[in-house]
Amino acid sequence: MRENQSKVDGRRRWLLRVAVALAPLALAIGLVSCATGSKLTLVVPPDIPGAHFVGSETCAMCHENITRDFKTASHSRIMAQGTNAINMGCESCHGPGSLHADSAGDRKTGANFGPGRPHVMSGSQRQTIINPRRSSEHCYGCHLDKRGQFALPYHHPVPEGRMSCGDCHNPHKGPATRGGAAQMASENEVCAKCHTVQRGPFVFEHEATREGCTTCHSPHGSVNAMMLTARDASLCVKCHFQQPTGAGRLAIGGIDHTSFLSRGTCWSAGCHEAVHGSQVSTSLRF
Ligand code: HEC
Ligand code: HEC
Ligand code: HEC
Ligand code: HEC
Ligand code: HEC
Ligand code: HEC
Ligand code: HEC
Numbered sequence: 001m002r003e004n005q006s007k008v009d010g011r012r013r014w015l016l017r018v019a020v021a022l023a024p025l026a027l028a029i030g031l032v033s034c035a036t037g038s039k040l041t042l043v044v045p046p047d048i049p050g051a052h053f054v055g056s057e058t059c060a061m062c063h064e065n066i067t068r069d070f071k072t073a074s075h076s077r078i079m080a081q082g083t084n085a086i087n088m089g090c091e092s093c094h095g096p097g098s099l100h101a102d103s104a105g106d107r108k109t110g111a112n113f114g115p116g117r118p119h120v121m122s123g124s125q126r127q128t129i130i131n132p133r134r135s136s137e138h139c140y141g142c143h144l145d146k147r148g149q150f151a152l153p154y155h156h157p158v159p160e161g162r163m164s165c166g167d168c169h170n171p172h173k174g175p176a177t178r179g180g181a182a183q184m185a186s187e188n189e190v191c192a193k194c195h196t197v198q199r200g201p202f203v204f205e206h207e208a209t210r211e212g213c214t215t216c217h218s219p220h221g222s223v224n225a226m227m228l229t230a231r232d233a234s235l236c237v238k239c240h241f242q243q244p245t246g247a248g249r250l251a252i253g254g255i256d257h258t259s260f261l262s263r264g265t266c267w268s269a270g271c272h273e274a275v276h277g278s279q280v281s282t283s284l285r286f
Helices: 002-029 056-062 064-070 074-078 090-094 098-102 144-150 181-192 207-211
Strands: 032-036 039-043 242-246 249-252
Touching: 056 064, 056 090, 056 098
Parallel strands: none
Antiparallel strands: 032 039, 242 249
8 A cells, every 4th residue: 555655656756847847848839747557648738729727726716616526536646736737637638728717617719729639629619628528539648548449449439429538437526437346336337327238137147247347348448349358258267167077078157068168159149148137047048
C-alpha cells in the first residue's frame, strides 16, 4: 500500500516537475503533460481557437457541485496546483475555458474552428467549451492505448458516436472505473444499464457472472466476436478444470467431454448456450 502510494506520489512529482518545466512552452505552443499508467506522455490539449486557460477556480464559480465532487474523482489526482499548471484540472478534458466563462456559460460562439485539432462541433454549433460526451478524442489524448482497443474488430460503438466513455466511466466523481475487486457488483450494474437480459435474475445462475462481466468480456474491444477475452474453450477452462481421465480422455465437471470439445465452442447450441444463466437448465443448456 505504502509502496503504491509512494509510486503515485513519485509519479505526481514527476508530472508536476515536467508541467512546471514545460509551462512556458506549454502555454506558448499548447502542450499539456499527462501521465497514463506509469508512462508520461505529452499531448496536444483540446483546442478552442481564441480561448485561453483560466483554471478550475473559474469553473467553480458556476459549476459548484461538479467542482466540489471533483475532489473525490480519480482525475483530480492529476490536477496540479498553481498558475504554472493552469491547464490541468477541468480544462484538461474541456479545453481552455475563457470564451465560455466570459460569455457566462454560452455554449456557442462566433469564433471559427481550425481543422485538425481535437475538438467537436455538433451540426453548425461552434462550441465555447468541449463536452467529451460528443467525442472521445479528448480522452485518447492521454489514454492513447484506448484508441487502439476501440479500433479492434469487435468493440463498443464509441468510435461510431453511439456511446461515450462517460456511459461507463465517472469523470467527475469517485473512481473513474466503477468495479475492481471490491466493487464488482457495481461494475455489473454499469453493464446492466444497457444489457438487462444478461444480468438476470435466473433460476440457475452462472456463478461466473459474480466475478464480473469483464471476466469474459473486454469492455473496450477485442479481436474476438462478442468482445470475448478468449475465443474458445480456454474462456471456460480457466475456472472449470479439465481432468485427464486416462487414455487421452478429458472430463470437465465430472462429465466426459473428450468428443464434445471438438464440436465447437462450449457455448454452441446444444451445449451451454445460456452462458449467463438459465431459467430451465442446471447445466445452462438453454
Ligand atoms: C477526465 C475528464 C474530465 C475532467 C477532468 C472534467 N470533466 Fe467535465 N465532463 C467530462 C465528460 C466525459 C463529460 C460528459 C459526461 C457524460 O458523458 O455524461 C463532462 C461533462 C461536463 C459538464 C456538462 C454537464 C454534465 O454533467 O454532463 C460540465 C458542466 C462539466 N463537465 C464541468 C466540469 C468541471 C467544472 C470540471 C472540473 C472541476 C470538469 N468538468 C472536469 C469529462 C471531464
Ligand atoms: C459564468 C458562469 C460559467 C463559468 C465561469 C463556467 N461555466 Fe460552464 N456552463 C455555464 C452554463 C450556464 C452552462 C449551460 C449552458 C447551456 O446549457 O447552454 C455551462 C455549460 C458547460 C458545459 C456543457 C457544455 C455542452 O455543450 O454541453 C461544460 C462542459 C462546461 N460548462 C464546463 C465549464 C468549464 C470547464 C469551466 C471552467 C473553465 C466553465 N464551464 C466555466 C456557466 C459557466
Ligand atoms: C490530461 C490527461 C488525461 C485526460 C484528458 C484524461 N485522463 Fe483519464 N487518467 C489520466 C491519468 C494520469 C490517470 C491515472 C490516474 C492515477 O492512476 O492516479 C487516468 C486514469 C483514468 C482511469 C482509471 C481510473 C482508476 O480508477 O483507476 C479511467 C477510467 C480514465 N482515466 C478515463 C478517462 C476518460 C473517460 C477520459 C475522457 C473523458 C479521460 N480519462 C481523460 C489522465 C487523463
Ligand atoms: C462499455 C463500458 C466502457 C466504455 C464505453 C469505456 N470503458 Fe473504459 N473501462 C471499462 C471497464 C469495465 C473497465 C475496467 C477494466 C477491467 O476490469 O478489466 C475500464 C477500464 C478503463 C481504464 C483503466 C484500466 C485500463 O485499461 O487502462 C481506462 C484508462 C479506461 N477504461 C478508459 C476509457 C476511455 C478513454 C474510454 C472511451 C474512449 C472508455 N474507457 C470507454 C468500461 C468501459
Ligand atoms: C450505454 C449502454 C451500454 C453499456 C453501459 C454497456 N454496453 Fe455493451 N453494448 C452496447 C451497444 C450499443 C452495443 C452494440 C450493439 C450493436 O452493435 O448492435 C453493445 C455491445 C455489447 C456486446 C456485443 C454484443 C453483440 O451483439 O455484438 C457485449 C458482449 C457487451 N456489449 C458487453 C458489455 C459489458 C460487459 C458492459 C459493461 C462493462 C457493457 N456492455 C456496457 C451498449 C452498452
Ligand atoms: C463466463 C463467461 C461470461 C460472463 C461472465 C459474461 N458473459 Fe456475456 N457472453 C459470453 C459468451 C460466451 C457470449 C457469446 C454467446 C454466443 O455467442 O451466443 C456472450 C455474449 C454476450 C452478449 C451478446 C448477446 C448474447 O447474450 O449472446 C452480451 C450483450 C453479453 N454477453 C453481456 C454480458 C454482461 C452484461 C455480463 C455481466 C452481467 C456478461 N456478459 C458476463 C460469456 C460471458
Ligand atoms: C470465473 C470463473 C468461471 C468461468 C470463466 C466460467 N465459469 Fe462456469 N461456473 C463457475 C462456477 C463457480 C460455477 C458453479 C460451481 C460449479 O458448478 O462448478 C459454474 C457453473 C457452471 C455450469 C453449471 C454446472 C452444473 O451442472 O451445475 C456450467 C454448465 C458452466 N459453469 C459452464 C461454463 C462455460 C460454458 C463457461 C465458458 C463460457 C464457463 N462456465 C466459464 C465459474 C466459472
